[in-house]
Amino acid sequence: MKSLEDLKILRDQAKKTMEMRYLSGGIRIQIGMATCGIAAGARPVLNRFLEEVATHKLNNIVITQVGCMGECAFEPIVEIVENDGTKTVYAKVSERMVSEIVEEHLIAGHRLERYTLGSIKR
Amino acid sequence: MLERMQILICGGTGCLSSHSKEIRNEFDKILTEMNLKEEVGLVMTGCFGLCEKGPVIIVYPDEIFYSHVHKDDVKDICEEHILKGRPLDRLIVRDPVDKQKVKNFSELKFYSKQRRIALRNCGNINPLDINEYIAKDGYLALGQVLTTMTPLQTIEEMKKSGLRGRGGGGFPTGLKWEFASKSIDPQKYVICNADEGDPGAFMDRAVLEGDPHSVIEAMAICGYAIGANQGYVYVRAEYPVAVERLNYAIDQAKSLNLIGKNIFNSGFDFDLEIRLGAGAFVCGEETALMASIEGNRGMPRLKPPFPAVKGLWGHPTNVNNVETFANVPVIYLKGADWFKSIGTTKSSGTKVFALGGKIANTGLLEVPMGTTLREVIYDIGGGIPNKRKFKAVQTGGPSGGCITEESLDTPIDFDNLIALGSMMGSGGMIVMDEDNCMVDVARFYLDFTVDESCGKCTPCREGTRRMLDILNKICAGDGTLEDLDTLESLGNMIKDTSLCGLGQTAPNPVLSTLKHFREEYVQHVVDKVCKAGVCPALTNYVILDKCIGCTKCSKNCPVNAISGSVKQKHTIDLSICIRCGACKKACPVNAISSKPEDWSHEIHG
Numbered sequence: 001m002k003s004l005e006d007l008k009i010l011r012d013q014a015k016k017t018m019e020m021r022y023l024s025g026g027i028r029i030q031i032g033m034a035t036c037g038i039a040a041g042a043r044p045v046l047n048r049f050l051e052e053v054a055t056h057k058l059n060n061i062v063i064t065q066v067g068c069m070g071e072c073a074f075e076p077i078v079e080i081v082e083n084d085g086t087k088t089v090y091a092k093v094s095e096r097m098v099s100e101i102v103e104e105h106l107i108a109g110h111r112l113e114r115y116t117l118g119s120i121k122r
Numbered sequence: 123m124l125e126r127m128q129i130l131i132c133g134g135t136g137c138l139s140s141h142s143k144e145i146r147n148e149f150d151k152i153l154t155e156m157n158l159k160e161e162v163g164l165v166m167t168g169c170f171g172l173c174e175k176g177p178v179i180i181v182y183p184d185e186i187f188y189s190h191v192h193k194d195d196v197k198d199i200c201e202e203h204i205l206k207g208r209p210l211d212r213l214i215v216r217d218p219v220d221k222q223k224v225k226n227f228s229e230l231k232f233y234s235k236q237r238r239i240a241l242r243n244c245g246n247i248n249p250l251d252i253n254e255y256i257a258k259d260g261y262l263a264l265g266q267v268l269t270t271m272t273p274l275q276t277i278e279e280m281k282k283s284g285l286r287g288r289g290g291g292g293f294p295t296g297l298k299w300e301f302a303s304k305s306i307d308p309q310k311y312v313i314c315n316a317d318e319g320d321p322g323a324f325m326d327r328a329v330l331e332g333d334p335h336s337v338i339e340a341m342a343i344c345g346y347a348i349g350a351n352q353g354y355v356y357v358r359a360e361y362p363v364a365v366e367r368l369n370y371a372i373d374q375a376k377s378l379n380l381i382g383k384n385i386f387n388s389g390f391d392f393d394l395e396i397r398l399g400a401g402a403f404v405c406g407e408e409t410a411l412m413a414s415i416e417g418n419r420g421m422p423r424l425k426p427p428f429p430a431v432k433g434l435w436g437h438p439t440n441v442n443n444v445e446t447f448a449n450v451p452v453i454y455l456k457g458a459d460w461f462k463s464i465g466t467t468k469s470s471g472t473k474v475f476a477l478g479g480k481i482a483n484t485g486l487l488e489v490p491m492g493t494t495l496r497e498v499i500y501d502i503g504g505g506i507p508n509k510r511k512f513k514a515v516q517t518g519g520p521s522g523g524c525i526t527e528e529s530l531d532t533p534i535d536f537d538n539l540i541a542l543g544s545m546m547g548s549g550g551m552i553v554m555d556e557d558n559c560m561v562d563v564a565r566f567y568l569d570f571t572v573d574e575s576c577g578k579c580t581p582c583r584e585g586t587r588r589m590l591d592i593l594n595k596i597c598a599g600d601g602t603l604e605d606l607d608t609l610e611s612l613g614n615m616i617k618d619t620s621l622c623g624l625g626q627t628a629p630n631p632v633l634s635t636l637k638h639f640r641e642e643y644v645q646h647v648v649d650k651v652c653k654a655g656v657c658p659a660l661t662n663y664v665i666l667d668k669c670i671g672c673t674k675c676s677k678n679c680p681v682n683a684i685s686g687s688v689k690q691k692h693t694i695d696l697s698i699c700i701r702c703g704a705c706k707k708a709c710p711v712n713a714i715s716s717k718p719e720d721w722s723h724e725i726h727g
Contacts, residue, residue: 001379002387004265007256010378014257017125017163018247034206050126050161062183063126065207 019059026060027106032077034068040075041094048098049078058106074117080105091117125163127204130180132245134169134331135324135363141193142166142177148196153204162204165254168332170245171486172232175215180245187224189215235502237464238488239472240288240325240448244332249367252374255335261380263454264339268346268388276347276454277303283458284470285450289315289406289443290518290547291623292469292536295450298440301430302348305438310350312341313434313441315411316357316364319403320519321570323550325474326444328486330357330364333448334371340450342381342392348440353394356411358401368396403520403574407622408441410576421576422622443548445474465491469535479516479552482507492533495525499553510555514638518547520567520574521627523634524560543634545627559656560639561646565593567631575624582625585616589632599659601647610636655716658701662721665692669713675705 001007031037031046042065049063069077074091078101081087088111090101097115104110113119131137131146146166153159170178175189181199186209188199195213202208217224217231224230238244247254255261267276281296302310314337318326330337341353357365372394375381383391397415404410405420412434414420433439449471453461462470469491475498478484482504489498495515499505506512514524523544525532532538536546554563568590577583589612592605613629613636620626636643645651652660665675665684669691676684676692683699686692694705706714715721 001261001265001385004262004269004386007261007265007386010253011256011259011262014253018128018254018257038205046126047161064183065126065205067206067208 016054026062027083028081029061029063030066030079030081031063032067032069032075032079033065034072036068036072037075037077040092042076044095045076045078045093045098048095049102052099052102053106056102056107058102061106071117074120077117089117090115091120126161128163128165128182129204130165130167130182130245132168132170132176132178133166133249133363134173134176134245134328135361136169136173137176137178138363140177142179142191144193145177145179145191145196148193149200152197152200156200156205158200158204165248166250167247168244168249169328169486171236171241171328171488172215172230172483173485174483178215181209184209187215187230188213232483232485232487232502232504235493235497236488237472237490239452239464240329240336240445240474241332241486241488242452243336244328244486247333249332249334250370252335252371252378252380255333259455260335260451261339261375263451264342264380265386267343267454268386268390273303273347273349276343279454279458280347280450283453283461284468285446285453285461286469286536287443288445288449288473288549290521290545292546295442295446298430298442299344299347301428302350302438302440305431307438309352309437310348311434311437311439312345312348312350312353313408313411313415313439314341314353314355314357314444314447315406315408315441316355316361316444317399317402317406317411318358318361318444318548319401319406319574320521320548320550321567322478322552323476323519323548325476325486325549327361327364328474329444329448330361330368334364334368335375336451337368337444337447338371338375338381338394340447341394342385343450343454344440344442344447345392346390348438350438350440351391351393353392354397354415354434355394356397356399356405356415359398360401365396365398372396402576403570404576404622404624407624410622411441412439419576421578422624424621445549466533466535468537473534473546473549475549475551477503477551477553480506480510480555480558481553489534491535494531494533496530498534498551499530503553506553506555510557513554513556513558514560516544516552516554516563516567516631517550518545518627518630519550520570521545521623521630522547522550523630524554524563524638526638543637544630557654557656559652559654560635560642561593561596561652562654562656564632564635565590565597568593568628571624571628575628579619579621579625581616581619582621582628585612585620586625586628588612589616589629593632596643596646597652597657597659599646599650599657601643603644603647605647606636606640606643649718651718651722653718655703661701661716662696663694663699663701663703663706663714663716664721665694666713666715666720667691668711670711672710674708674710675714678704678708680704 033042076093078090078093177191179188277299285295286292381392405414407422410420410422429439465471472488472490474488572586572590575582613633616629655661671689683695
């Protein structure tokens with residue numbers, strides 16, 4: 001170890017892999033992963049979220065899987081729960097949509113109305 | 123790819139012995155089969171502290187705390203929780219106090235009352251991965267000290283923090299460092315005393331197993347402060363997991379040049395080696411410890427000269443305990459004032475206790491100094507199981523004494539415990555209930571010190587042996603009232619005249635039980651009765667009228683002392699009975715009693 005700066009760089013890298021153990025608050029991305037969700041392709045979607053969040057170096061985000069949300073016909077369903085409790089439910093999410101959701105919703109903060117469960121159902 | 127879940131499996135010795143390693147391997151196997159390996163992290167950590175519930179695992183980010191996990195449960199956890207996100211209800215830990223299921227482990231009363239400084243990383247990071255320690259600001263304190271502080275400032279900061287030696291003595295750490303730094307010698311040493319020998323104390327083991335880097339970092343800081351560039355960790359060979367992880371950690375630190383030559387480009391060199399002890403209790407005494415490192419027989423010598431003047435191989439040496447060192451990096455990161463704000467004025471910071479005996483939550487806990495014994499035993503420890511009555515708590519292991527119900531509200535610190543006739547010791551805390559015989563307890567501890575006495579000085583070698591003889595005589599029913607006075611004068615004499623701390627404290631368990639439970643001793647010698655039903659010669663078992671004649675007792679009796687036919691009240695032939703208590707344990711209706719009021723009536727009346 002040559003300097004304090006070197007150590008701090010190493011620390012910040014290492015922190016990322018452990019972040020989920022010390023999160024408080026933050027955004028939760030919940031992916032429906034019951035049998036229906038998995039069959040509809042929720043797993044690649046989840047993996048894509050993990051990759052996108054990592055490449056954009058986003059902090060304070062938990063990506064987790066949840067059980068069936070009841071709307072099995074619209075799986076894969078992704079729910080984004082924000083700090084203040086606002087929820088957005090995206091339906092029939094494909095891998096392609098994930099990068100859009102991350103860039104538009106998570107980074108820019110615009111909800112993508114056209115992908116939400118409400119508009120898709122209509 | 124980032125992991126979406128992490129499974130932390132306790133790898134402390136307690137959980138390892140209940141097969142947590144197999145559980146880890148099973149997770150590895152099943153996650154691979156289910157193709158989840160990449161997205162789920164498996165981390166083997168140090169001790170979580172709640173050993174009673176072992177083997178324990180925590181699943182993040184949900185913070186679900188599973189207890190008593192078995193290898194066969196792994197498949198269910200993977201299929202339900204990891205794959206589908208439904209936590210497995212049947213394994214979720216219950217709060218031992220109110221029996222409620224606890225979803226989020228920080229809700230557990232066991233943890234919420236604690237304040238973890240020395241154990242900050244135990245159960246939280248992977249001890250075999252230096253990056254996890256670094257992620258938690260590890261080695262930052264060392265870097266700051268080496269690049270921005272002089273050795274003198276380092277010592278001043280330590281003195282200001284008020285940290286006192288956690289090995290038992292409670293000597294101010296800053297002063298110790300100052301003495302060693304003032305000795306002029308080109309060669310000095312830093313030693314970490316990890317020769318934890320008190321029966322029932324395992325906090326040093328937990329730190330070495332769960333957070334070895336904190337000790338390495340602290341020893342390097344200490345080396346810088348006193349001017350030493352060689353350190354030794356003296357650890358007992360009976361701690362194989364701790365030794366393995368420490369070795370691994372030292373190698374990792376060396377590979378990143380966090381110890382070695384010219385650390386942080388500061389010109390400071392520090393090297394660290396492990397020395398294994400053979401597990402002699404006396405080697406926890408610093409002069410005996412140094413003799414053992416030198417390759418000599420582990421025996422203490424007279425002080426002064428103190429190790430700070432003339433220590434290892436005649437050079438100035440600073441010896442600190444594992445837990446003391448574990449506190450050091452945090453003090454430099456957060457400042458002496460922050461540390462001083464925790465605890466009491468004379469004892470700052472926290473203390474780790476190993477809670478054992480008759481207590482619901484056996485395990486490891488850390489509380490601020492000044493917490494009362496009652497809070498530790500009832501709020502964190504969950505109280506006495508099986509609705510038994512609290513009798514006493516023994517602190518300080520074989521060097522300490524018993525503390526009774528009246529003193530439970532005393533705030534714990536070094537000076538208060540000494541005032542109560544006990545001591546902090548390394549932090550073992552054994553809880554006793556009404557089923558413990560205090561004479562037997564005193565005998566147990568004395569038996570230990572008699573075994574562990576090195577034999578160098580007469581009071582300790584011969585005196586403790588005579589005390590044990592008297593206690594054995596009392597337990598066998600041959601004691602007299604005079605014996606109690608002899609015990610007392612002998613004990614005080616040994617305390618005054620022994621060479622080292624072992625002999626000076628060995629009579630404490632006897633003297634304190636004699637003080638607080640004299641009536642129990644008197645019952646043993648005058649009435650020839652052991653109320654708790656522990657001493658075989660002073661106990662009788664009788665079957666009461668509520669016997670339902672199930673024959674379980676006679677089936678369990680190893681010497682066939684119980685007779686009686688089915689559905690009839692059974693009887694015990696006391697001339698054959700060996701007082702093992704097997705029948706009492708077997709009886710489904712509590713019809714077998716060892717209480718003197720029951721059997722004296724049966725026998726005499």
